[in-house]
Amino acid sequence: MAQQEPDVQHPKMSSLQIYIRLLSYVKRYLGIFFLSILGLIIFSSMEIAFIDLFGYTVNAIGGLTADSAAMPENVKQNGGLTVFLVEVFTEEGELIDTRWVVPLIMILIAVVRGVSFFIGGYCMTYVSQILVHNLRVDVFNKYTSLPASYFDASMTGHLVARATYTVSQITQAATSALKIMIREGALVIGLISYLFYLNWRLALIFMIVLPLIGLIVLSVSKRFRRLALKIQSSMGDVAQVTQELVSGYRDMHLYGAKYFERTRMKAASKNSRTQQMKLSVTESISTPVIQLLVAASLSFLMWLVLDPSVLSQMSGGDFVKFLASAALLAKPIRALSGINSKIQQGIAAAGTLFATLDTSEEVDEGVLEKNQVDGQFEFTNVNFAYAANEKNVLNGINFSVQAGETVAIVGRSGSGKSTLVSMIPRFYEMGSGKITLDGKDLKSYKLENLRSHMALVSQKVNLFNDSIYNNIAYGALAKCSEKEVRNATKAAHALEFIEQLPQGFDTIIGDQGVKLSGGQRQRLAIARAILKDAPILILDEATSALDSQTERYIQEALEGIMRGRTTFVIAHRLTTIENADRILTMSKGKIVEQGKHAELLELNGHYAKLHNKITIEQKSPPGDGKLQ
Numbered sequence: 001m002a003q004q005e006p007d008v009q010h011p012k013m014s015s016l017q018i019y020i021r022l023l024s025y026v027k028r029y030l031g032i033f034f035l036s037i038l039g040l041i042i043f044s045s046m047e048i049a050f051i052d053l054f055g056y057t058v059n060a061i062g063g064l065t066a067d068s069a070a071m072p073e074n075v076k077q078n079g080g081l082t083v084f085l086v087e088v089f090t091e092e093g094e095l096i097d098t099r100w101v102v103p104l105i106m107i108l109i110a111v112v113r114g115v116s117f118f119i120g121g122y123c124m125t126y127v128s129q130i131l132v133h134n135l136r137v138d139v140f141n142k143y144t145s146l147p148a149s150y151f152d153a154s155m156t157g158h159l160v161a162r163a164t165y166t167v168s169q170i171t172q173a174a175t176s177a178l179k180i181m182i183r184e185g186a187l188v189i190g191l192i193s194y195l196f197y198l199n200w201r202l203a204l205i206f207m208i209v210l211p212l213i214g215l216i217v218l219s220v221s222k223r224f225r226r227l228a229l230k231i232q233s234s235m236g237d238v239a240q241v242t243q244e245l246v247s248g249y250r251d252m253h254l255y256g257a258k259y260f261e262r263t264r265m266k267a268a269s270k271n272s273r274t275q276q277m278k279l280s281v282t283e284s285i286s287t288p289v290i291q292l293l294v295a296a297s298l299s300f301l302m303w304l305v306l307d308p309s310v311l312s313q314m315s316g317g318d319f320v321k322f323l324a325s326a327a328l329l330a331k332p333i334r335a336l337s338g339i340n341s342k343i344q345q346g347i348a349a350a351g352t353l354f355a356t357l358d359t360s361e362e363v364d365e366g367v368l369e370k371n372q373v374d375g376q377f378e379f380t381n382v383n384f385a386y387a388a389n390e391k392n393v394l395n396g397i398n399f400s401v402q403a404g405e406t407v408a409i410v411g412r413s414g415s416g417k418s419t420l421v422s423m424i425p426r427f428y429e430m431g432s433g434k435i436t437l438d439g440k441d442l443k444s445y446k447l448e449n450l451r452s453h454m455a456l457v458s459q460k461v462n463l464f465n466d467s468i469y470n471n472i473a474y475g476a477l478a479k480c481s482e483k484e485v486r487n488a489t490k491a492a493h494a495l496e497f498i499e500q501l502p503q504g505f506d507t508i509i510g511d512q513g514v515k516l517s518g519g520q521r522q523r524l525a526i527a528r529a530i531l532k533d534a535p536i537l538i539l540d541e542a543t544s545a546l547d548s549q550t551e552r553y554i555q556e557a558l559e560g561i562m563r564g565r566t567t568f569v570i571a572h573r574l575t576t577i578e579n580a581d582r583i584l585t586m587s588k589g590k591i592v593e594q595g596k597h598a599e600l601l602e603l604n605g606h607y608a609k610l611h612n613k614i615t616i617e618q619k620s621p622p623g624d625g626k627l628q
Helices: 015-061 080-089 100-142 148-152 156-247 250-254 257-305 317-330 330-338 340-357 415-423 447-452 466-473 475-479 482-491 518-533 550-564 597-603 605-616
Strands: 378-386 394-401 404-411 432-437 454-458 536-540 566-568 583-587 590-595
Touching: 015 100, 015 156, 015 340, 080 447, 080 536, 100 156, 100 340, 100 590, 156 257, 156 317, 156 330, 156 340, 257 330, 257 340, 317 330, 317 466, 394 415, 394 590, 404 415, 404 605, 415 566, 447 454, 454 518, 466 482, 466 518, 475 518, 482 518, 518 550, 583 597, 590 597, 590 605, 597 605
Parallel strands: 404 566, 404 583, 454 536, 536 566
Antiparallel strands: 378 394, 378 432, 583 590
């Protein structure tokens, strides 16, 4: 199968659309979100209030505030927040006591600044963490609804990285970056507005340099976003290599692949580091350029302000206010230019996650639900290919199964056996043809209802890092009683080894049941299938990991639960299939023979050749042969 692109940007959404969709996750918390914005804006406005207070103090020291009428007409100071507060604190006709009023206003500004900083920061973090939590849960929930073909075409490490590393990139964009953008953005707007209030002619200088800054930011943003996608992909590669090592450490040691794996990790990590350095270089170049433009405009502004004709038009306090405000602009502009990379990484990460969220889910257009099914199947001209441009894996499959019948499927590796049985629970959707269950098209059943009538035991056992009990009573089976669980484990010949464990059913078995033997893991999977007690049973190499003695016990248990159930069996061991009601022999995606064990031997065809090959080559005792 063709490998899916590890990390791709959403094909139909722009950066703005992605960011708007990202913020839509907080619509339930708009009150808290707007409270955080208000807090951050008030915090920024207190910076300007402090400058205003400082300018007022300069004028007060010069003796201008006490007798404003004595000032020349052309140097009357602007009003400002401080003058307003002084009027609030001072009764009409009373002289202004600057010594007391200024410290009080300074304390008031500090208190408001501190409270607004806490409210803005806490509320923004709360909302952003809610956003990230909801997005992570949505991605995980999406995984539970995607078809098998999606996982077949994806690398496990990249899928895991999306719910971990990729989401963490959004955290930076939604928490620290968004907080800085609102806080420092509000400060820039406030300072420029204050400069226009003090002297609009001089303030126009900044309006010349702003478009240049905007062009630089726009150009750099595109590169940031491209690099962010490459970083996501490289981190997915790191996760993939790590995951493969952890799951295959035995093979690594056995086949001397230690240095090979180290080389893989070194290459993956080096690629990630290279992309990070490219991002850092871009950021390190763009930020100083923006700062240089701001510094140049400030230098020109200083040159103009220090002109005697300009100085004669302003009071000392207003002159200080203007210079302080202009100088303070450099800090928020520097901060805003510095967070651009974080925002673009967040947008790129969100685009990747939204592409995943918009992936088509399993097709489930069925409306039929049954409390019980008989298990009668009909396969008519079934064809299947993993991709539209690939060769068919199944070709013209035709056979029928009566309710309660046991059908064994044999053939060489790659003949299509597992693919065929994967059609039954609709893990794969056929390319053409029809499959019916009890006379009804499989597609007419609701997926959840269809699969509720089936139990599966495969060669690859999926267990969880949980207790033995929870691994058996998994999912919907958790409602089963302890007695039922115990009876299922007894029937699967698992109770004998479970009771020998120190913690019994409460034993934690590790990742994929690593603390158990292969046969023990297989018996837990069989116990899970027995507990489900479904009318349709699929056994895909269910006894492959068992020794001969254990297999005989399990075979007896399986024969017991197979009675009265429609059973599909894929097995290499002859003893597992020779008593089947019918045997299907597959070759190159086609059914080439079908019949009972004795009938197929008499035909002296594909089945007989497989049987004779085992008898001659392995010279195994009866019942131990395997069909290869």
